Amino acid sequence: MIELLIEEKCVECNQCVKVCPVNVFESREDQTPRIARQSECQTCYMCELYCPVNALYVAPYAEEHVEISPQEIEEKALIGSYRRSVGWEKGQKSTASDDQFYKFYLK
Numbered sequence: 001m002i003e004l005l006i007e008e009k010c011v012e013c014n015q016c017v018k019v020c021p022v023n024v025f026e027s028r029e030d031q032t033p034r035i036a037r038q039s040e041c042q043t044c045y046m047c048e049l050y051c052p053v054n055a056l057y058v059a060p061y062a063e064e065h066v067e068i069s070p071q072e073i074e075e076k077a078l079i080g081s082y083r084r085s086v087g088w089e090k091g092q093k094s095t096a097s098d099d100q101f102y103k104f105y106l107k
């Protein structure tokens with residue numbers, strides 16, 4: 001579930017507002033977007049992937065809210081961890097072609 005939008009890092013590009021499939025964010029004029037409908041979050045990570053400055057943190061628990069501070073996610077290197085794991089950080093290559101899961105369905 002989306003847990004944090006770190007306002008100090010946000011550059012107000014509104015990418016998160018545009019990519020969220022269930023309209024969790026609310027854009028605000030000359031301000032950072034607001035997490036307006038947290039309980040609607042589907043834990044799809046699209047907002048975290050598309051945020052250009054790693055200002056968002058989506059926790060891997062889809063059904064429960066967890067309390068976590070910006071300091072904690074920085075200290076635990078959680079910020080941007082999903083982007084790194086799928087190879088979306090600068091200088092990385094996508095890891096999609098490494099996924100061999102489709103072989104389970106081959107006969």
Ligand code: SF4
Pocket residue numbers: 001002019020021022023024025040041042043044045046047048058
């Ligand atoms: S994780 Fe997906 S559903 Fe949740 S806020 Fe981000 S884009 Fe929206």
Ligand code: SF4
Pocket residue numbers: 005009010011012013014015016017032033050051052053054055056
């Ligand atoms: S995508 Fe990131 S930088 Fe852009 S508005 Fe959302 S939180 Fe801010």
